[in-house]
Amino acid sequence: MKVKQKMRYERPIIRKLETNMPNKYGLRTEYMPMTQIDGVPVKDLINEFGSPLFVLSEGTIRKTFREARKAFSTRYPRVQFAWSYKTNYLNAVCNIFHQEGSWAEVVSGFEYQKALHNGVPGNKIIFNGPDKTVDDLTMSIHNESLIHIDHLDELYTIINLAEKIKPRPRVAIRVNMDTGIYPMWDRFGFNYENGQAWDALNKIMRNPKLDLVGLHCHIGTFMLAPYAYATAAAKLIDLALGVKQKFSHDVKYIDLGGGFASGNTLKGSYLPGPDTNPTFDDFAEAISSTLISSNFESGDLPTLILETGRALVDEAGFLLGTVIANKRSSTGKRTTIIDIGVNLLFTSFWYDHKITPAQPFTHYSEDTTLYGPLCMNIDVVRESASLPLLNKGDHFVIHNVGAYNMSQWMQFITLRPKVVMIDPEGKPHVIRESETLDLINSMERVPDHLKKSSF
Amino acid sequence: MMKIKKNVAISESGYLFNPGTGESFSVNPIGVGIIQMLREGKSEDEIRSEMLSQYDIDADTMEKDLQDFIGFLKQYALIDNNDEKKV
Numbered sequence: 245m246k247v248k249q250k251m252r253y254e255r256p257i258i259r260k261l262e263t264n265m266p267n268k269y270g271l272r273t274e275y276m277p278m279t280q281i282d283g284v285p286v287k288d289l290i291n292e293f294g295s296p297l298f299v300l301s302e303g304t305i306r307k308t309f310r311e312a313r314k315a316f317s318t319r320y321p322r323v324q325f326a327w328s329y330k331t332n333y334l335n336a337v338c339n340i341f342h343q344e345g346s347w348a349e350v351v352s353g354f355e356y357q358k359a360l361h362n363g364v365p366g367n368k369i370i371f372n373g374p375d376k377t378v379d380d381l382t383m384s385i386h387n388e389s390l391i392h393i394d395h396l397d398e399l400y401t402i403i404n405l406a407e408k409i410k411p412r413p414r415v416a417i418r419v420n421m422d423t424g425i426y427p428m429w430d431r432f433g434f435n436y437e438n439g440q441a442w443d444a445l446n447k448i449m450r451n452p453k454l455d456l457v458g459l460h461c462h463i464g465t466f467m468l469a470p471y472a473y474a475t476a477a478a479k480l481i482d483l484a485l486g487v488k489q490k491f492s493h494d495v496k497y498i499d500l501g502g503g504f505a506s507g508n509t510l511k512g513s514y515l516p517g518p519d520t521n522p523t524f525d526d527f528a529e530a531i532s533s534t535l536i537s538s539n540f541e542s543g544d545l546p547t548l549i550l551e552t553g554r555a556l557v558d559e560a561g562f563l564l565g566t567v568i569a570n571k572r573s574s575t576g577k578r579t580t581i582i583d584i585g586v587n588l589l590f591t592s593f594w595y596d597h598k599i600t601p602a603q604p605f606t607h608y609s610e611d612t613t614l615y616g617p618l619c620m621n622i623d624v625v626r627e628s629a630s631l632p633l634l635n636k637g638d639h640f641v642i643h644n645v646g647a648y649n650m651s652q653w654m655q656f657i658t659l660r661p662k663v664v665m666i667d668p669e670g671k672p673h674v675i676r677e678s679e680t681l682d683l684i685n686s687m688e689r690v691p692d693h694l695k696k697s698s699f
Numbered sequence: 700m701m702k703i704k705k706n707v708a709i710s711e712s713g714y715l716f717n718p719g720t721g722e723s724f725s726v727n728p729i730g731v732g733i734i735q736m737l738r739e740g741k742s743e744d745e746i747r748s749e750m751l752s753q754y755d756i757d758a759d760t761m762e763k764d765l766q767d768f769i770g771f772l773k774q775y776a777l778i779d780n781n782d783e784k785k786v
Contacts, residue, residue, distance in 0.1 A: 253756035255764040256730035258715070258771050261723040572767065576774065608727040633727075635760065 254606055255570075255633050278600045278641040281562055283670040286602040286639055293674065295566040295639070296584045298650060298663040300675070302340060304560035305646075306668075309344045312556060315524035319532035322547040326370050328502050329355040331553030331647045332561075336665050336675035338362050341556070349502075349551040353380040356389075370499070370551070372418065372460070374398075374432070381405055385413045392416045392460045392499070394433055399447060406453035416458035416499065417444050421479050423463050423472040432462050436479050445483060449491045456493065458549070459483055462501030466510065466554070466594075470522050470530035473500055477534040484546060485539055499549035500531060506558035508595040508644045517595075524555070554647040561646025563589060564602070567638045568617060578610040580634060585616025585623045588660065589645065590652040592625045599625075602639035605632030618657050655679060701769070702779045703738045717777060724775065729754070730768060737778075743769070 279286055282301050289297060309325070316323040326349040327341035333355060338348070339362055348359035351373030359369050366387020371380070374394040381402060384391055388411050393399050402413050418433025419441045434440035448456045459480045463472055477500060484495040504527055509517035535548060565584040573579050586592055599614070612631045616623035625642075634640065653660055663676040709715040713731050715724040726734065729750075736746045743765065750761055772778050 250755040251753055253754040253760075254727060254729055255760075256727060256733050256768040258724050258726045258730055258768065258775065260775065261725055570763075572770075576771070606727065608725075 253635070254608065255635065257608055257610060257633060259610070276600060277602060277604050278562075278643075279602055279604075281641075282666040284666055284672055286564055286641060289664065289672065290564055290566070290639055293662050293664055293672070294678065295564060296588060296661045297564045298588075298645070298661065298676075299562045299564060299672075300334075300337065300646060300663065300665045301560045301562075302665055303668045305337070305340050305557060306344060308556050308559055309341065309346070312524045312550075312552060313344075315528040316532065316548065316550065319528050320535060320548055322545060324497070324547055324549045326368075326499075326549055326551050327556075328551045328553030329358060330651055331502075332557050332650050333358055334650055334663060334675055335362055336673070337557065337650075347549075353377060353383075356380060356384065360387075367414075370460075370549070372462070372551075378405070381413075382409065385409050385411055388414055390414055390416060390457060392418050392433075392458075393444070393448075394418050396444065396447075399444065403451055403453065406451075412453060412455045414455050414457045415448060416456070416460045416497075417441060417448070419459060419461045419480060419483065421461065421463070421476060423475040423479075425464060425467070425469055425472045427464070429462065429464050433460070436483070441483060442486065445487055449487065449493060456487065456495065458497040458499055458546075459495055460499040460501060460549075462551075463503060465503045466505045466508075467503045468505055468521060470526045473527060474530040474534045476500055477531050478538075481535065481538045481540070488544075494544055495546055497547040497549050498535070499551065502551040502553050504552050504555035506555045506644060506647060508558060508591070508597065510594065511596055513596075516598075557646035558644045559646065561644065561649065563642040563645045563649070565640055565642065567634045567636055567640070569636055570634070573613065578612045579615055580612050580631070581615045581617065582625065582640070583617050584625060584642065585618040585620075585658070586625065587616070587618060587623075587654045587656040587658065588649065589616075589625060589642065590649055590654070591645065591647070595644070596626060596629070597645065598643040599629060599631065600641050600643070601632050601634060602641055605634075608633060620657075650676075655684065659684070701737060701743075702740065703734055703772070704777055704779050707777055709734055715777075717775070720776065722775070724777075733765070733768060734772075737772075 281299055282303055326347040327338055329348060329350045342364060347368040348364040349370045350356045350359050366389050369389040371384050371389050372392045382405060385405060391413060393415055406413050419436050420430045420433050421436035422428050434444045448454050461476050461480060463476050480498045487493050487495055505521040507518045563584060565582050568581040568583055571579045609630045609632050612629050614626040614629060616625050659679040662674055662678045664672045665675045666672050707717050713726040715726050733746055747761060747765060751758060
């Protein structure tokens with residue numbers, strides 16, 4: 245006997261049609277489902293590795309890196325990328341960038357050791373950050389790493405160490421400056437406009453034990469104005485030419501730090517990020533034009549170092565999740581609870597992440613608030629998203645999560661999930677195991693007098 | 700028994716107009732089916748079992764979503780509440 249096939253269910257909705265002013269934020273409904281990542285069905289990934297699940301695409305990382313490298317190397321003869329460890333320091337991710345030719349850019353002793361562990365030669369590690377201990381500095385001098393000095397206290401520590409240690413420390417200074425953007429970052433390094441930077445360079449050049457190799461700046465994050473990099477490059481060039489003129493010394497590289505925007509949409513933006521954010525070509529054009537047209541003689545052009553992180557890895561990261569429940573708020577607004585909270589998706593504080601269903605839906609949608617699973621009022625993944633009618637148990641994909649989430653996530657209330665990387669042949673590999681209760685407990689110590697239970 | 704107000708017009712494509720208030724609404728196909736059953740005078744129980752026989756869904760979810768939908772019909776004043784006074 246033929247069994248009657250039941251129809252696919254979609255919850256009933258009624259929506260009032262209003263002819264008021266169009267929404268200036270241009271709410272867009274993500275109807276198009278993302279059912280697979282690099283050919284691997286989302287459903288299979290969740291069945292095999294659980295939900296929530298971070299997924300990284302090796303193919304996308306390599307493709308994005310090559311696009312960035314092409315944008316710069318076609319415009320400037322000497323370009324070197326250094327992978328920003330803090331953006332995503334999972335070893336598998338770092339190793340892709342190192343295989344593609346990136347050096348390592350680290351900001352702590354922990355990250356420095358991770359880079360060494362990943363096989364990066366000491367002289368290809370750039371050491372940034374305001375906190376470098378004496379041990380960190382000793383190690384990086386021995387390894388002939390590039391030490392980017394953040395403050396005078398650090399400079400004096402290095403001068404002191406240089407008295408005792410054999411290799412000459414290879415140093416650069418970090419320069420902060422007004423590049424015409426708001427907010428102006430002035431917390432890293434020495435200021436250009438008030439002469440601090442020039443003063444620090446003089447101190448280094450007049451010390452026979454130090455080797456000044458470069459100039460560095462980190463002007464901001466998620467930069468939407470390429471011209472700010474042109475301004476930064478011009479100011480670093482001015483310092484480099486000043487050193488050349490006064491001390492007949494060539495600065496070997498100019499490091500413009502990171503900060504290129506990715507395809508995410510910042511909260512409060514009128515238009516979606518992919519439509520408005522500058523491309524690698526935009527940044528490359530602004531920076532390279534400034535360097536090429538500077539007063540360096542052709543043979544003396546410094547190497548351009550870029551510590552781009554976010555823009556290289558964001559697009560390659562996906563976070564897969566599951567709907568826990570649907571509710572109505574006191575005002576009747578649809579609210580949906582998902583198994584991903586701000587503990588895993590730290591960047592939901594900054595972005596309106598693109599979220600798409602992982603199965604087909606009709607074109608009907610509801611304005612939805614997405615709450616995470618934490619018992620905390622701040623746990624809001626999207627304040628307002630126009631989403632199809634997701635049911636309990638449905639899966640979804642959060643896009644552009646490759647940067648910062650897998651380094652800034654918190655072990656808070658829930659355990660952190662697995663991270664899977666899909667290789668170019670479409671094979672998933674677990675690159676970080678999920679946490680377990682035993683792992684968390686193994687780091688704790690309970691004093692004897694607190695071991696006896698009163699129950 | 701709940702009944703959709705007599706003067707409320709709804710098209711097959713889900714466009715709903717309430718001439719009493721001048722308001723228009725968009726309803727998805729399953730919602731149109733429920734409104735038509737309410738109009739035919741079917742009870743909530745009858746609607747529920749009809750839906751469960753047609754759609755691939757569990758009874759709990761159907762119950763929850765139906766209550767939610769009817770709640771909105773009431774909120775938008777599309778249901779005649781006269782009969783409720785007799786209860």
